[in-house]
Amino acid sequence: MEDPLDALRPLMATHSLDALIVPSEDSHQSEYVSARDKRRAFVSGFTGSAGLALITMDDARLWTDGRYFLQATKELSDRWKLMRIGEDPSVENWIADNLPSDAAIGVDPWCVSVEAAQRWEHAFSKKKQSLIQLSTNLVDEVWKTRPPLEIHPVVVQPLEFAGRSVAEKLKDLREKLAQENAYAIVIATLDEVAWLYNVRGNDVAYCPVIHAFAIVTDDSAFFYVDKRKVSAEVHQYLTKNGIEVREYGVVESEVALLASGELRYSSSRKDSQVEAPKDGEIGLTRNNENEAKENKSSFIWVDPGTCCFAIYSKLPSERVLLQQSPLALAKAVKNPVELEGLRKAHIRDGAAVVQYLVWLDNKMQDIYGASGYFLEPEGTNKRKRSETMKITEVSASDKLEGFRAKQEHFKGLSFPTISSVGPNAAIIHYSPNLKSCSELDADSIYLFDSGAQYQDGTTDITRTVHFGNPSAHEKACYTAVLKGHIALDSARFPTGTTGHALDILARVPLWKDGLDYRHGTGHGIGSYLNVHEGPQLISFRPHARNVALQPSMTITDEPGYYEDGNFGIRLENVLIVKEADTKFNFGDKGYLSFEHITWAPYQKKLMDPTLLTPEEIQWVNNYHSTCREVLLPYMDEHEIAWLKRATEPISS
Incomplete structure (x- = not known):
């Protein structure tokens, strides 16, 4: 098949263009787009949800953020140059500095926001460069296998x-x-x-x-x-x-x-x-x-x-x-019916996740003699893989979807499941491929980030597990992520506080060891709508200052740590912002706190209790106690036994 770059450049010349911008978005500036709107993925080969392609007559560059640096490195051909947002010049600055004066830069005006277009126009004008609104999308003209329009009912x-x-x-x-x-x-x-x-x-x-x-x-x-x-x-x-x-x-x-x-x-x-x-x-x-x-x-x-x-x-x-x-x-700002629906959806979703973990634990024991949520005596997890059985990232993901599909009001997944082992878990938004996915390994960390669409709510949860004997380093990293996760969950803060101010709470335990992560800490979540919902977010990025958190908003709590080529760790719950009951009310501002509505145990095996404070240990024990209480009605006898064992109290 002809490389899209070779097909596009003659068209660009016909339109007297020096460069063509190909955004990720559709006509509605969506984060996730339909198959026929994945133009940037078609021209570049990069399949992540966020990115922007720039094509000139002799150059091709792809801008994306820290969530996708590793993925882009793997997916881009040597004809493309990766531009790291936050580290490299922005697309408008690169164009202003590298293309000649009077350069014409084309874009489909349906696929770019007013905000972005005006920013580009301002930057280009400094060198008398111009943004050209194309009447047709040039990518569509060369995309011979573009998926057809599908008709789905309202x-x-x-x-x-x-x-x-x-x-x-x-x-x-x-x-x-x-x-x-x-x-x-x-x-x-x-x-x-x-x-x-x-x-x-x-x-x-x-x-x-x-x-x-x-x-x-x-x-x-x-x-x-x-x-x-x-x-x-x-x-x-x-x-x-x-x-x-x-x-x-x-x-x-x-x-x-x-x-x-x-x-x-x-x-x-x-x-x-x-x-x-x-x-x-x-x-x-x-x-x-x-x-x-x-x-x-x-x-x-x-x-x-x-x-x-x-x-x-x-x-x-x-x-x-x-x-x-x-x-x-x-x-x-969710209404009471939406909030109650979200709570119920997350309980059913938690039940599906626990059923999946029970199944996964049993299968790993059958294949490797390895247990996930329970620490076995040293030396009992010797690798003894059964050659007649295996679990891959894709087959595990499919099994999790199967457990969810049995739940009431299930409508589908809320995003492609991130089911990732070892080095793949270090790719923040990794998506397993049937042809190239890895096999679950008793000696490697397994991270799964997944969610579902239920008619009464949207879910998003991440858990990280190990089926063998994790190293002291892996346990220390997991515990640092857990400490940040707890710190944000436990926060009390005055009305008017933004997610930008709260982001640091989840990072401090990692910073103490010189660690960090390249993504935001929390995003809003819809009521049977998009899994990523604004305008609120918890992030180090400046736009997190724009909106204060308010009661009845939803937000995720998902710090992580990713070691390139080795492993990745992330823990994620969904929270509801609520009014806090504080002893005092300085400035008569009112104070806020969080209610967590996600229910699935954390892996005690990966925790180092000596690194947890008494308050953090009590938080884990209280959370696990509530997990048992809300999930037991959905479990069979075997699952109940597993859940009780997985949520036994820990001590320092």
Whole structure:
């Protein structure tokens, strides 16, 4: 097959381009995209979820962050140069410094956010370089095996799981618009559209979302989606909630009409004064001119981080309010029904994880005579592999999915399972491949990071185990990660604190030994939505300062340590932010703390109790005690015996 670089460069010359930027994102700036939108992976060979490719006539570079340095090194051919974000110059700075003045840099404006495009334009302008908005995506023109468009149905998320009606959410949204002197908002983020309209889909693997846009005005609501995905029942549901369904492809032209005040409901509404438009036409009222004049002092709200540049370019810049979507925070602060659903989903998920660990422990004993969660006497874990049996990273991952699939409300996985042994565990976002995956080894650490989509909640958990006799170094590293994990879980902090301030708590135990990790410590998690959800996060990165943690937000607690070529360790629970009961209330700020809702034992074998404080030991014992309490009803007799043994108290 022809290398995409060789196919793209003649096309670039035809368009008079000096360089082509190929982002990872789709038209909705999604982290995870459908197979047909994986353009950056196609051109570069790098399959991680985050990255940006730059192609010039004689160079090709791939930017990605610390989670993917090892993976990118393995996947990129020698025609590509890896650029490490945080260590190497940014893409805009590299272009400004290495391409000639008046250079033309092309990009598909549907695949880049307003924020990124404006940043690039500013950097390029310093040398009179220009960002060119291409009318077609050049990668699509050379991608002969691009996966076809698939049609998946839109489904309604019932109120018993959503917790709040569409009417309530629209009312809150319109109040936010009024507060900001905006009369409309363009919503491009897939999970925000799904959350606002209480619908779900299957257009992106692992994410229950639909490829759709939404426009909401002070008196209208539109849903731009491939109408083939909308059944009569769902259409009726949307109409009943005041939402008009329109074709996905007309959103670009209708955004332009929105700016002129001409975008209105079709005349199917009782108060309309015009004839109903034919299919594909845009319904307008006779009072558009007056309404447009009235709205000239108002703004159209656009989120610069999630709206694509193509949509923004259809709007007069002086009429646009560039500000984070109000739905981001509204979605992040879970309502009581969503919180209860998340708690229940995590209990069932914990049961599946424990059943998997019991199965894995038994299999490793059969194959190697090695036990996972129980430390055997020195010398009993001699390698005696059975040649008739083996467990691979992929077969283990499949087995875990099988246990989850038996749980109530299971809809699928929430991301590709990271099932990794030894050196593979040091690749932070490793994804095992059936053809090249490793076999589980009694002498190596095994890390699995996995989660599921249940209709009442999304889960994400990481545990690290060893089936032989871990070294003192491995135990010390695991214990340092555990100490950081406990420190964050146990934190109490004043209202207004951001995740940037809390990130250090999980790192201090590692820093004491000169260790660290290259990823953030926590991300939000959806309610049967995306496993990575903002705007809140716990991270060392500056944008973690932007949003303070609030009660009823969800956040993960996942410090780690990765030793290239040797092993990786990560521990992860999901937390709910809650109000803290403190003895004092300095400054009348109010204080917050965390409630952990993930339930699966930690491996006592990998702990060095002498490195734990009495308070940390008590935390582990209390956590394990609650694990027994909440998970025993889901276990059979054999699993109960295992769980009781795995959660026996530890002492120093």
